[in-house]
Amino acid sequence: MERVDGRKLRFQHRRGEVLAAATEHALEEGLDDLSLRKVAQSVGVSHATLVHHFASKDRLVAEIVDRVLAETLSLPDMPRDDPDPLRAIWRRATSESGRRYVRLFVAITGRAMYGDPALATAVAASMRQRNDLIAAGLVRYGCPESEAQAVATSLMSTLRGLLVDLLATGDEQRVAAAFDDFAADVQRRALNAFS
Template identity: 55%
Template sequence: MGSAGDEEPERVDGRRLRYRHRREELLQAATEHALEHGPARLSLRRIADSAGVGHAALLHHFGTREKLVAEIVERVLDRTFTGPRVLANEQRTGTEGGPLRALWQQATTGSGEAHVRLFLAITGNALHDEALAAAVRRSLHRRTGLLEAALVRAGCPPPEAGALATLVLGTLRGLVLDRLLTGDTARVDAAFEVFALGLDRRRESWGG
């Protein structure tokens, strides 16, 4: 199944090929494990067991527990806030709802909620786990940068795009936390709508 067109041919040996083909599958299994059991039980051995591979194989694929955890965090935050599909949608959804409402829908429905739940658990645990904390920091920076770029593309003046991206992600994060913990979907959805309307008004002032 190896391809002659690989970008780094000197690295293509048997192990590297296995890595390439199984990596995504294993990362998916590890993420599912974290979604089900929470981050407190994110040990390599447990993940390996649940993915049906050996401990050594997992280490081979991801390097260290820290690196695997970082990739899981990145994936969970990506699915929760500013998933690339949502941001790519920004032009098409401009008229009915826009990308902000698409993000909200993603974070509050179906598997989005499971990702939010894990995100909350991860941030809670990050306070006592430096590997988790570093992963969350990197991922927050990445999310904020992605949204900042999307805002500039949508017409936001660059000097305010960073603060606005931070505000949007912070508000979504705080509101989904309330929604998940209280279950008051109507109250929290109304609060989100107040925020979204304010942002709509702001966007009108950007011109275009």
């Protein structure tokens, strides 16, 4: 019990750490039975601490969703002149740790389809924000600003779709070949249109 109390103290002012631990809980268990009480138990903080930091389960779930989506298809620590940013994103998303995030993201999106308005709002906001980031990245790589949102939407859709196929079927070879085909096409377009 002393250990648990120690964690409780440690977490009292560490919102970020609590959120990371709550996200870890969701990555393992999914969101189906997520409750503030279970998260508190699993993370080792008091229910009051969770409420202090996140106010409600909806708010906590929204922040988990945001973290998960940000981790799912991101360009972290990438040099601005990476010659193949698409492949860097893909490698990260299909890594062992990346797949855990993709899996939870797909489950979250599925849950948002029937009657969970808070979740649906969080997913929509995160998708738009992510799309804006990728669109800005495309402009840096030479894509005309007028096309950036549409191209970003199409790129992200393909990546998400390929990842869902990979996780659902486990067909590593077929999906890798599809990614190669897609990446080659994007390279061709970038050479023709962006430069």
